[in-house]
Structures are given as C-alpha cells and as structure tokens.
Amino acid sequence: MLYREAGQYKTSYAADMAVFPILQDQIGIAVILFIGFVVVPLIGSEFLLNSVLIPFLIFALAAIGLNLLTGYTGLLSLGTGGFMGVGAYACLKLTTFFPQVNIVVWILASGFFSAAVGVLFGLPSLRIKGFYLAVATLAAQFFLEWCFIRIPWLYNSSVSGAIEVPLRTIAGIPVTGPTATSLTRYLVVLAIVVVMTWVASNLVHGRIGRMWMAVRDMDLAAELIGIRLLRTKLLAFAVSSFYCGVAGAMMVFLWYGGAEADVFAIDQSFIILFMVIIGGLGTLIGSFFGAALIYILPIALRAVPTAFGLPIRPAAAEQLTFVIVGALIIVFLVVEPAGLARLWQIGKQKLRVWPFPY
Amino acid sequence: MDILYKIFVDPFVQMGTSPDLLVQTLWDGLVAGVLYALIALGFVLIFKASGVFNFAQGIMVVFAALTLVGLHEHGVPAFVALALTVGVMFILAFGVERLMLRPLVNQSDIILFMATFGLTYFLIGLGQLVFGGNPKVMITSDLYLPSGAIEFKRFGGYVSLQKIDIAAVIIASVMVAVLAVFFQRTRIGRALRAVADSHQAALSVGISLEQIWVIVWFAAGVVALATGIMWGARSEVSFSLQIIALKALPVLILGGLTSIPGAIVGGLIIGIGEKLGEFYWGPLLGGGIETWLAYVIALGFLVFRPQGLFGEKIIERI
Numbered sequence: 001m002l003y004r005e006a007g008q009y010k011t012s013y014a015a016d017m018a019v020f021p022i023l024q025d026q027i028g029i030a031v032i033l034f035i036g037f038v039v040v041p042l043i044g045s046e047f048l049l050n051s052v053l054i055p056f057l058i059f060a061l062a063a064i065g066l067n068l069l070t071g072y073t074g075l076l077s078l079g080t081g082g083f084m085g086v087g088a089y090a091c092l093k094l095t096t097f098f099p100q101v102n103i104v105v106w107i108l109a110s111g112f113f114s115a116a117v118g119v120l121f122g123l124p125s126l127r128i129k130g131f132y133l134a135v136a137t138l139a140a141q142f143f144l145e146w147c148f149i150r151i152p153w154l155y156n157s158s159v160s161g162a163i164e165v166p167l168r169t170i171a172g173i174p175v176t177g178p179t180a181t182s183l184t185r186y187l188v189v190l191a192i193v194v195v196m197t198w199v200a201s202n203l204v205h206g207r208i209g210r211m212w213m214a215v216r217d218m219d220l221a222a223e224l225i226g227i228r229l230l231r232t233k234l235l236a237f238a239v240s241s242f243y244c245g246v247a248g249a250m251m252v253f254l255w256y257g258g259a260e261a262d263v264f265a266i267d268q269s270f271i272i273l274f275m276v277i278i279g280g281l282g283t284l285i286g287s288f289f290g291a292a293l294i295y296i297l298p299i300a301l302r303a304v305p306t307a308f309g310l311p312i313r314p315a316a317a318e319q320l321t322f323v324i325v326g327a328l329i330i331v332f333l334v335v336e337p338a339g340l341a342r343l344w345q346i347g348k349q350k351l352r353v354w355p356f357p358y
Numbered sequence: 359m360d361i362l363y364k365i366f367v368d369p370f371v372q373m374g375t376s377p378d379l380l381v382q383t384l385w386d387g388l389v390a391g392v393l394y395a396l397i398a399l400g401f402v403l404i405f406k407a408s409g410v411f412n413f414a415q416g417i418m419v420v421f422a423a424l425t426l427v428g429l430h431e432h433g434v435p436a437f438v439a440l441a442l443t444v445g446v447m448f449i450l451a452f453g454v455e456r457l458m459l460r461p462l463v464n465q466s467d468i469i470l471f472m473a474t475f476g477l478t479y480f481l482i483g484l485g486q487l488v489f490g491g492n493p494k495v496m497i498t499s500d501l502y503l504p505s506g507a508i509e510f511k512r513f514g515g516y517v518s519l520q521k522i523d524i525a526a527v528i529i530a531s532v533m534v535a536v537l538a539v540f541f542q543r544t545r546i547g548r549a550l551r552a553v554a555d556s557h558q559a560a561l562s563v564g565i566s567l568e569q570i571w572v573i574v575w576f577a578a579g580v581v582a583l584a585t586g587i588m589w590g591a592r593s594e595v596s597f598s599l600q601i602i603a604l605k606a607l608p609v610l611i612l613g614g615l616t617s618i619p620g621a622i623v624g625g626l627i628i629g630i631g632e633k634l635g636e637f638y639w640g641p642l643l644g645g646g647i648e649t650w651l652a653y654v655i656a657l658g659f660l661v662f663r664p665q666g667l668f669g670e671k672i673i674e675r676i
Contacts, residue, residue, distance in 0.1 A: 070468075076468065124657060124660060124661060127660070127661060128660055130467070131411055131467075131471075131615070132611060132660060135607045135608060135610075135611050135653065135656055135657075135660075136653075136656075136657050136660060138604065138607060138608075138653050139650060139653030139654050139656070139657045142649050142653055143650040143653070143654065145649070145650075146646060146649055146650050149646070150643075150646060266601065270475065273472075274475065277468065277469070278472075281468075315486075315491070316487060319483045319484075319486040319487040319491070320483065320487060321483070322479050322480070322482050322483025322484075322486070323479075323480055323484050323487065324483075325476075325479055325483075326476045326477065326478070326479030326480030326481070326482075326483060327476070327480055328476075329472070329473070329475070329476030329479065330458055330473050330476040330477065330480070333462060333465075333469055333472060333473050333476065334458075334461040334462060334473075337462070337465050337466075
C-alpha cells in the first residue's frame, strides 16, 4: 500500500535512469544509512559490532569486488583470497614505512597493489575463459599464499609469521591496534564500504559497466562494436582486485587485528564466490544479501541449540552447521538460481501491485 | 651468473652424478601422478556425461575412505564394509541425481558448479558428524594390501619402492583398463558416450539421461573409493585430502577436460614435474613450491594449447 509509485512523474532522462527512481526506495536507503550510522552505534553491543556487522560489511565489500569480475564481466576467479591477502600485506608494509600517514589512506592505497597483481594474473583471461580461467586464477591463489608464508619481509619478519597490526590513530582516537574500540572500527568500515559501494554503483551504471556486461554477454559481439577486450577485461580484474584488496586490508586491520597467511587461503576465495552466487550474479545488493546469508546464517544456527537449551556438543553443532549450510545452498540454487537479489526484486514487484496479483 | 648456473646447470649435474636419487624422485612423482590421475578421472567421468564440473570429487574420496574405515571400526568385516561402502556411494549418486541434478537441469554451468560446492559442505559436515573429524588409519592389512618396501641396489645407491605404491599403480591401471572396456564395449558405455557427445541427440534415441547420470556419479564414486583406499594407505584418511584433490584441476587442464587418456597422461606429467621441480629447483626458492608449481605448469600450458593435450578443439560459433 505504501510502496506505490503512482504520481511520481519522471520528467527528465536523468530521473528515469536514477539508481533509486522511486521515492520510497530513496527513503528506504536513507533509513538504512541512518540506522547504520546513528542507531547501531547507539544501541549496538560489542558482539553485534565486532562479530556480526564488521565482518558482514567486509565480506560484502569483497563480494562486490568479485561480483564486478564474475557477475558483471563474466570472468570466473578463484583467487579472491590471494588478492585480499595482497591488500592486507601491502597495507602493513605501507604503514610500517610511513607510520605518520592516516591509516585509512593506506587501507585504500593498498588496493592499488592488489589491483596491479590482479592485472598480472588477469592476463591469461584474454585467451581462456570459464573453468580454464578459474584454474589460472587458482595459480595466483596458491602462489600468493606461498609468498605470504615464505617471504618474511612481507610480515616484517615477526617471530610468529603473522601480521601484527600496529596502533594507528586519527585525531588522537585509536583506529587500528589492540586499543581501538569496536565502535570506531565499525564506523570506519561502514564509511569505506558505503563510499566504495556508491563508486561501484556508478561504475556499473555507466559506460564502463556497460562495456563489462557486453563482454560478459558475448565477447565476440562486444569486440565487433568496438570494445577492446584486453583493456576491458584487465580493467575488470584491476577494479575487482582493488575492492578485494581493500576488503582484505580492512579484514586484518579493522577486524582481526592480526592474522596469519591461512586467513587468505583457498577457502576464503570459495566462500566469497559463494556469497556472490547465492546473492545474485551481477547485482550489487545481492552481494550484501549473499554476505549476510553465508556469514550470519552459521552464527545464527550455532545460537539456536543454546537458545533452546539443547545439550549439543560444540563440535557437533559446528558439523551440523556445515550439513545445513550445504543443504541450504543446494535448496537455494534449486528454488532461485538467479540468487537472493532476484527474490528481492520479485518481492518488490509483488508489493507494488499488492493486493492485486497484477 | 651464479644464479643462472644454479638454475640451468646444477640440477642436471646432480641428476647425472646421483641417478639413484633421480630414479627415486621420478618414482615418487609417478605414484603421486597416478593418484592425481585417479582423482582427475572422477572429474572427467562426470564432466563428460553431465557437463557438471564436480567440485565435490575431492570430498567424495575422503567420504568413501572414511565410510570404509568407519564401518570397519564398528566391527564390520573388511570386505563387507567395502561392499557396504560401494552401496553408500550408489545411494549418494542416486540422491545427487534426484535432489540436485534433476531440479537444476538446464541451468548454467556456474550454478551447477556451485551446487557441487554445496554438496562438498554437506559431505564434510556429514562425514565429521558420523565418523568424527580425526584422521584415521586405512585398514591396509585387512584388505590384503601389501605393506613395507622393496629396496634394491642399483644406480650407485639404494632405491626403495613402497609395496603399496606398486599396488596403487597396478590397481589404477586395472581400473582404467576396466573403465575403457566398459566405455567401448558395453551397451551402457555406448549410451554414456552418446550422452557425452550430445544430450539432446541421446535423449531423442531413447537414452534415459537420469539413469546415465546415476551410473556416472556411481562410477565416479567407485573411482573415489579406490583413490581413497590408495591415498589413505600411503598417509592417512583425513579431510586435508580435499585440498590436495584440487591438484586434479591442473591435471585436467593439461589433459583436456573431456579426455580419459588425457587425465592419466596429465596426472603423470604433473606428478613427476612437481616432484622434480621441488627436489631440484625448490631449494633455490626456499622450498614448498610443490603447492603452486602444478598450477603454474598448467597456466603456461594454457597459453599455448588452451584445449589441453587430448581435449577437443573448442570451436565457438556466434
């Protein structure tokens, strides 16, 4: 009833092409941003901020990065974990060399290193695609993982072989390091994710996004209408790796506060690919849905037995979670192969005409 | 100059001066290659018949081996357990066809790939829930598999061959031969090849796709069981095997996704190449290059021959 577009006239081309053309959508996004920036910091508990929202936002950003590559450009990549790692290690090196510079600048700048590595490993994408490309990116994943373990320079030769996040402050408030509160870290993560999502939205709605989608839909035809394949594909690799790199840097600096190389193992790549596909290929909102489902669902499932007071061993609960998540993934794919974003769209359409079926 | 010497001369000098080590390394590579080839074989069987890239092949290996050992631990005699495990693999194949492939028919490749990833999660959880997450010892002696080593003096030193490795090579060869005969000579094999060539044409001459898919997944399950026994006997049955199974991917790239001989030759090349690389060139880079060398070999190969050694040339039409 409330979700109606009657009476909202689009009088210009720009209004017609807007990302949120309906007033209710604009109000909705404003409410979500208000909740994110004001309500959650006021009422959010330590657990909610640190174990649910921060990782959710970081995974969503990584999923957006992979979605730009796999969903929009149609290039399957299994090297996401490695690219995230490049971001994290680059950020560590940068802040070690220039400790006085604002850490947020370095978190964003580390994306460029990751982008460079992404372009390098994206080069084979001109000749191969599909599963062959996936294996090529697996080479990136395993090679980078090996570098993180075998090159002590990367982790500042610390004894444990892990990244130890140093204390960095902005205007006297600690942002990274052991003394930073989860609230500060949450706000920084949220700000970065919101800005980068906005940038991604502009990218995919503009010329670059159309080029990517043309390549995805049929690369030969795209070439015929004058899109340069190599440049477009490498640009997709660069932007995607940039996003993944920033997500990786945030993951270590603003969430874990210290991490070993196995955080960026192959499992991470698969989990993020999962989020992209469950959420919906080629949709930005799907990346958020996917991250929410894959990351928050196991937490919720683990909380269920304790909530009902069932006597279940923690190990068994963990294994049961695997079984349920695995089965749910198959069920979701059977019910809606186009992902959660499609369900969302169908829901909105139903809402628009409610209570009538058409 | 020194580094060039170390890369291009020194390894070959070492190979020449101590041929016993070279033979040992080659043998190790051969055995590793046979096991990669067996995993790759499971992939190829399923890919040919249903076009699904079965990510779960690695966990199927673990799951089959775990079921066998787990049943034996509960007091089931070894060979009965073996038969029961084959039964479990059949139920798995049937379930996968009914609950996963049939509803997802006509979906794009990546969706099916993701579904097999869901299957992987499911099997990891189920395996740990039923049999526990700890590594187990394969019941080698109960299955009359040999153990110990043969050592012989030749090439200026001792070369030792594990008996279980010899058994692995023989069993793998027999299995490939049986599969080849099955594919070439039997009615079902012909149907399988028809499905691999074209789903629609196969359907139109009255071949039941559902039936073929069950058979193929079952065959892949049996191959997984054999791989699991062999691999389990060499080290132990644990879930880390699943990551090693990813090595089958470069093998497939090398051999071509649809070729059974390709899977075997590719497996041998990757296995031997990786062991030689690790032994002779690994120390230059600080060791541990085994984890990615296979992928880099495959990557280099892709640039020159994207369809693999024996794969069909992919012709794209607009």
